[in-house]
Amino acid sequence: MPERYTLTSSVESLKEKFKFELPEIYSPRYNASPAQLLPVVTSVATGGFSYFYWGIIPGWSGNKTISNRLLHIDAEEIISKPGVRKLLRTQRCIIPADGFYIWKKVSKKSQIPYRVVLKDNSMFSMAGLWEEFEDENDQTHHTFRIIQVSSPTVLDGIEEFSPVILDAEGEKTWIDLSSDDESLLKLLAPISNAKLEYYTVSPKISDPINDYPDLVKKVESMDQHGNYSLFD
Numbered sequence: 001m002p003e004r005y006t007l008t009s010s011v012e013s014l015k016e017k018f019k020f021e022l023p024e025i026y027s028p029r030y031n032a033s034p035a036q037l038l039p040v041v042t043s044v045a046t047g048g049f050s051y052f053y054w055g056i057i058p059g060w061s062g063n064k065t066i067s068n069r070l071l072h073i074d075a076e077e078i079i080s081k082p083g084v085r086k087l088l089r090t091q092r093c094i095i096p097a098d099g100f101y102i103w104k105k106v107s108k109k110s111q112i113p114y115r116v117v118l119k120d121n122s123m124f125s126m127a128g129l130w131e132e133f134e135d136e137n138d139q140t141h142h143t144f145r146i147i148q149v150s151s152p153t154v155l156d157g158i159e160e161f162s163p164v165i166l167d168a169e170g171e172k173t174w175i176d177l178s179s180d181d182e183s184l185l186k187l188l189a190p191i192s193n194a195k196l197e198y199y200t201v202s203p204k205i206s207d208p209i210n211d212y213p214d215l216v217k218k219v220e221s222m223d224q225h226g227n228y229s230l231f232d
Helices: 011-018 075-080 082-090 168-175 181-186
Strands: 004-007 029-032 037-042 045-054 072-074 092-097 099-107 110-118 124-134 140-150 161-163 196-200
Touching: 004 092, 011 092, 037 124, 072 075, 072 161, 075 082, 075 140, 082 092, 082 124, 082 181, 092 140, 092 168, 099 161, 124 168, 168 181
Parallel strands: 045 140, 072 140
Antiparallel strands: 004 029, 004 099, 037 045, 037 092, 092 124, 099 110, 110 196, 124 140, 140 161
């Protein structure tokens, strides 16, 4: 499952899509990463962006790698666990994006990064769930997780899981508080192979400090160490 994604859209494009004003804090993201404040639209505040932490707030994880379970949640878990099912009913969100990164493992110590996009290069939303926490100082924080399903077969051999990608109608259903469980669960499926494409990108996306336009450009296939690879 990807641990990075992109939202490179302009303010004007986002206004046209969502029909609301954007906060001044908004700026394009070329390497959105865990533990960062990122824009979401929740089912309880559909009139604008809310900024929530992806997975965990900074400092909570210490020096440890953030667990995959804090970043993503399996669609099957939503079906089988009553506690998670409750979140489905009350705390849904969509995460706007226009691409996500995945890594193909080619050896024990080598992996190749790719960016996955829609073939028409359009914006989309990933389905998510959000939660609220209080820290030891009684400060309230909000986090979100991206819902994952089995990847479409076009990504076979690269990534086992992918985000639930919603089209415009799916977005409306997902953040509509009146939507029933059956309608919501129908959305938790892999996107069609015909809608996706992917290409190799710079291994510099591995460092969350890097966040600039060149990261989304196609480059020759190379691993995280900068070594060119024949595997692409």
